[in-house]
Amino acid sequence: MGAYDIEIEGLAAEARAALVREIDADGAWAEDPVWREAFAQVPRHLFVPYYYVAGRGGYERRWGQSPNPEARERWVRGAYDDVPLATRLRDGELLSSSSQPSLMARMLVALRVEDGDRVLEVGAGTGYNAALLAHRLGDDDLVTSIDLEPEITESARQHLAAAGHHPVVVTGDGARGVPERAPFDRVIATCALPTVPRAWLAQCRPGARVLTPLSTGLLTLTVRDGEHAEGRFLPSAAYFVPLRGEGRAHPDGMSLAGLPDRAREQELFRFLLVLLRGTLDPREAYGLWEREGEPDRGRYGVTVAGERAWAWLDDPEGPYLWPLP
Template sequence: MGGYDARTEELAAGARAEMVRKISTEGAFTADPRWREPFARVPRHLFVPYYFVATPRGYERRWGESPDPRARERWVCGAYADEPLATRLRDGELLSSSSQPSLMARMLAALRVEDGDRVLEVGAGTGYNAALLAERLGDDDLVTSVELEPEIAESARAHLAAAGYRPVVVTGDGARGVPGRAPFDRIIATCALPTVPRAWLAQCRPGARVLLPLATGVLALTVRDAEHAEGRFLTTAAYFVPLRGQGRAEPADVCFAGLPRRAREQDTFRFLLALGRGALDPREAYALWGREEEPERERYGVTLAGDRGWAWLDDPEGLYAWPLP
């Protein structure tokens, strides 16, 4: 494991320990302390041999093979910063990134993985999240990761192999899941989705847990069977690169006309607008948000039942509910 010079590996080890300490201090491992060890063991820098940093002049590329020792030091320290890292760009558009480690820790802890669980990851990215899962479960074959872009999937495989992990990385449309590797006990998506793909439910065992970024939040569903699932959002905000492929999210314009300036600046109000996209008028949403004392994300949830799917506030059968896309 490794491949860089001794000085770089020494810096990486120290930076990784500091990253884990900070994540732990923030309470990200509280829901499942068993995740601390995978974060301490998996070398994130092997999964981001280069990444891009935004500057006033555009993106600056940092890479581990730079001939400048100071540039290599900046690269390795940045690899362990608790920040998302842009890893793939196309014509200035972000295609793929390595998520913020503390958010990854919170999501993995909320996934409630148990020994022996079969896990599907949607959005392979750099391969880092799949490596954490493989390290936690101790069996590469229990982890399947699906990625639409062949180049990104191949890169993830190479990063995983370099770090000593060999989970199954499939090239395909994540919205369709990976039926050939089902059934799954857990599904986690590392890309934003416009709705919950029904194909996933059919590939889950009863009682499976599904975590996905939706409407700038993270939804945690419990699957009853192929047609029924229900759950609430986590407390944390989450902003991910959108899923590409059949289930990709299309941008939606929101009209703030007639709403106070404060409305467009409030994160929880914008979350409500995103969750009710196409079904909730912005003025109605603002009135609801005010009446309910500006509810946080954890008061919202989603229910899937047969052909129906709806989001709700406080109660699946309560006063406030609207259809999902």
């Protein structure tokens, strides 16, 4: 190992320890502290050899092979900031990112992974999340990750190999799952979807747990069988790059004209609007939201029953039900 590598590894270890302390203080893995070791051991900087930081003049590219020592230090320290990192851009559009580590920690805890579980990850990203899963499970073959973009899956494989992990990384439409690797005990998506793909349920064992971004929240579902699942949203907000492929999310495009200024500022109201996807007029939605005491995410849930899927407030039997695609 050369002097450059020793310098980088030393900086990375210091920054990684600081990140773990920060997530510790946030209490993200209090319910399942086994994840602390995964975050302490898996080197995030190997998964982001370069990334982009937004600035006044656009995006600044930080690169681990920069000839400038100060730039290299900014890169490695920034790799362990508790923030999402933009990793792929195309014509100004964000294609892929490495999620905020504390959010990843909360999601992995909420997934309730147990020893021996087979896990499907939808949205390979940099490969960092798959590495955390593989480290936790102690068996690379239990983890399958899928992404539509060949460039993303190939770089994820390279990053994983550099970190000493070799889970199965598949190029394909995440909404279709990976039937040849089924059945799964856990499914976790790291991209936003408009509904719950039925293919996931068909590829799950009964009792499996699904965690997926929906609207601006995180939905947790328990799978009853290949056609039925139900669950609620976690209380925290979550914003992800939309899934590309058949199950891709579409922008809501809703006008807030005519609503009180307060409605524009209420993030929980916008969560409801996106979840409704136009099934209620925004004014009617705002009236409902106020009447029901400005409900937080934890009061909403989703039920999937065969070809039907619906979101609900408080009770899956109603009175507040809204169809999902």
